[in-house]
Structures are given as C-alpha cells and as structure tokens.
Amino acid sequence: MAVGGRDSKGGRDVLRTVGEASVLVLISLADRPRHGYALIQDIKEFAGVELGPGTLYGALDRLERLELVESLPAEERRHPYRITASGAQALRAHLDSVERVSTAGRLRLQLGGI
Secondary structure: OOOOEEOOOOOEEOOOOOOHHHHHHHHHHOOOOEOHHHHHHHHHHHHOOOOOHHHHHHHHHHHHHOOOEEEOOOEOOEOOEEEOHHHHHHHHHHHHHHHHHHHHHHHHOOOOOO
8 A cells, every 4th residue: 555654663554644534434434334324424423523425435435445445235225334454454553643643742732641
C-alpha cells in the first residue's frame, strides 16, 4: 500500500492520508458489518458527524481498493460491508498514532495526559 507514513515504531499508518470519513467508517465496522444507512447512523451517533452518501460511498470505495473493507452479499436492497483483518490492523495502528500525537499536543498545551 502506497499511502501513509511510518510511525516511530516502524509500522505503517496507512490511514494517515485517506481522510476522516474513511477512519470513521472503519471504526463503525470494527464491531460488526453494516450497510450504508446503518453506517451513516452509527457514525452520527458516536462521532456527531453526518456523512452524506457521496462521502460515505467514496470512503467505502477507497477502503475497498486498499483491501481494508470488503463488500458482503446483498441482503435485499442493502449492501453490507465488513472490516478485513488488514483493515482492523490498520485502524489499530492509526489509533495508536493519533493517541501519541494527541498526548504530545495535550502535554505541550499543559493539559496533561488523558
């Protein structure tokens, strides 16, 4: 995968450059498969962000091309997606990277660690 950089431990943060919507989609899929509308509702609930259909399906397409999510067989008109093993690994690496940056920022602002 050609996106992202390396974290200080040498692991790739492939989500660094794919955008917030893609990260939110992966977080939503981390506990179970979901179809488009369910993704929109879940992301709105846990992040307070309402993704439009174009943004959602653009993120899903990008994540599918990176093999971080996969489409499951359709259930009537619904097309569910699930996170892949490499998607879960990429999400863990990204969240670790974000946590390190957040901690550094909080310390520099003298807010203390979380």
